[in-house]
Amino acid sequence: MTSKGLSDNLFISQLYTEHHDWLLKWIERKVSCRLQAEDHAHDTFLRVITSDPPTDLREPRAFLVIVAKRLLLNHWRHSAIEQAYLESLGAYSEAVTPSLEENAIILTTLQEIDDLLRQLPEKVRKAFLMVQLDGLTHVEIAQKLGVSDRMVKKYVARAMLHCLSANL
Structure with missing residues (x-):
């Protein structure tokens, strides 16, 4: 040593x-x-x-x-x-509830996605999530974030590229 x-x-x-x-x-x-x-x-x-x-x-x-x-x-x-x-699972019937193994895989994947998105600047992350989860348009997001819709387009592209380049 x-x-x-x-x-x-x-x-x-x-x-x-x-x-x-x-x-x-x-x-x-x-x-x-x-x-x-x-x-x-x-x-x-x-x-x-x-x-x-x-x-x-x-x-x-x-x-x-x-x-x-x-x-x-x-x-x-x-x-x-x-x-x-787990709260969102409560909305589904038992027939479509994932197995324990599937739950573990889903939770791990969600945590990896969260970690990946946390690497992005806040406005980039917010814009990406507003498009993907809320279905907002670039114009709507631009108004919420106080930037141009062109900037939102750049934010979303940057987040997409970041996600695509990740090794999940």
Whole structure:
């Protein structure tokens, strides 16, 4: 093992030892569930380990909070997508309800689409969703976003290209 690898391991070990309990309590206050907090704390340190963290942190707790907040926001966003999907399933009869395996595939796909669209600037994402989900015209979207209909056309084209170039 190189000296950099050894120093990284020592840094992460020290970070974990000194801040894990504090981070776990911080996350538990956010999620109100010890088991979920343990999962999120684990995921936070896993993200730190896999992201080549800076070893000269002046504020390690602030760094851990930023990582944990991003993971929590992602978790809550995915939970909201799952909840909306499950609510929409209630409108269908049991005869057309997807199997558990199909549900898992659909939810994973919806979450991947959400992650993909979150990579786009807000107006581009909104324009694309207004066309695809709301069926609005470019003129209607332009009025809502305060841009020209020509700009909406560019936004939608950019979003389409982004989606087509993704490896889903």
